[in-house]
Amino acid sequence: MATNVGTPAVPVTLVRTGRTRKLRNTTMRKHRLLYLMVIPGILWFLLFRAIPMGGILIAFQDYNIFRGFLASRWVGFKHFAYLFQYQDFYRVFYNSMLIALQEILFGFPAPILLALALNEVRMSSLKRGLQTVLYLPYFFSWVMIAALFFQLLSLNGIVNQIIVALGGERMLLVQRSWFFRPMIILSGLYRNSGYGTIVYLAAIAGIDPQLYEAAMIDGANRFQRIVRITFPSILPTAMVLLLLRIGGLMNFGFDRIYNFLTPLTYGVGDVFDTYVYRVGLTEGQYSLTTAIGLFQGFVAFAMVWVVNQLMRRQGGGLW
């Protein structure tokens, strides 16, 4: 935090002589601009965050687009009661949780392993080349990544050619339910694991080289140095990132699922985001899907809260 040693705004409130009052007025006038500067930002937050947040009230209405928010009928917890007897809801909830957990299970360790491996590359030109390639997919849109995957997974694509070469049967993997989750996880690994190494590589770069020298003199070989020095050194970073991941569990992202989803894989692939979009936006069931969104928000917030408590115990925490 920046200290404000010389700024006159602090002492003037203590002593009120004519001179300081004058000074205060001039500084107030100068700082008044700061107040004006935040107005557009505050308006933005009001329009695009606060009002939509207030709009969750339609979960307690039978919202009708022609009547609008004010004239729609209030129905209390009707939609929530309906929700919990609703088959689709459990399916979507289950899918969301399962995909999110698998994403953590595979997506979290991948950049750590990759960073440890990259760190052992001796030639710096090779290392830079590898990094250049591995970071690239992070900047692709999910539409693009889905396009790339569909090329590989098509009936005559390379994946099917390998399957046939191994004696299997050609199939349209994109439409197979059992392949949906692996495909989502793989696409995530493809896009994110390279980019995720940046933070770990920075943590590794911060390790005191004397630790390695001492270990080498004591006779530690390369594996021992990785396991006993490098890995423990990045563990705190890894813990923070793991907690953040758990906190963001429900914010899985619409684009990623939507672009891989086909009607044949709704059963396994439909998550909150895609379900709310399809049933809410395209079919117009606004109130019900807002109730779902509200539930999703509660789960997400509970996760963030738990994570924050855990982080606080470690001396961190977001608030």
Place this chain on the structure above:
Amino acid sequence: MNKLLKDSRTERAFLFLNEATLALLALIMLYPLVHTLAVSFSAGPAAEAGRVYVWPVGFQTTGWRYVVRDRMLHRAFLNSVYVTVVGVVGSLGFTALFAYPLSRSYFTPRKALSLMVVISLVIRYPLIPYFLSIRSYGLMNNIHVLIVTHLITEFNLIIMRTFFQGLPDELEEAALMEGANHLHILVRIIIPLSKPVFATLALFFAVNYWNMFLHPLMFLRDANLMPIQIRLRQFIAQSAALQDRSGEVGGRGTADLNRRTIEAAVTIFATLPILMLYPFLQRHFVKGALLGSVKG
């Protein structure tokens, strides 16, 4: 001593294996891109039959000629360019305007406003009320809805504020003494000193605008307004990969026959700006990824 510091035979084997594995991994990750590029320059039937790997088979430019001809595709591309360019400038300016007061320790509402930002970051707005609100503002089917809704990103705002906080106060005190106001200070002193963070955030905003998908899907109806990602998605949705019927290549018309090469060309075309700028941006995004890990 010398022996101690040298790698043993197993260690050297491990190092080689490690490098080989990583190189293989990098090749696998590069393959989809190279393959798609190769397909885009291949003959339709060869692509359809899966005979193309990393090099075009029966070199043809049918796919790319389609890209050159398709007006709607150009339109979508230009829409995306417009949204990205205006969006990045707008987002940077808007974010700076809000981040600057938040970074000044003598600005009293600083804490309350920062809390607002953090709450907004933690609690995500639900999709439907968000959609209904923005529709009620009359922003439906207006391309600027894509920009207006992304003028601020909580995360980037926090990054910028944190960076501004690190700039010494003395500079602005001197300027205030000489009668400059805060807007001058922001434009003439703070922003020039923050070039690295602006470059990094510009990159993040730009990628975000270029890759935007859900917002145009929700808020735009007119085909003339659609950005490139939506257009690409339309190609993918009717994709050969999704509706493949193997073996029946013979009876199709030429459009059908070249569907895969067209799709590949469109895919590359839609990613061209990112692919072209990527080599120049690496320095910035490495910095950005680290900035992002600094707690706000």
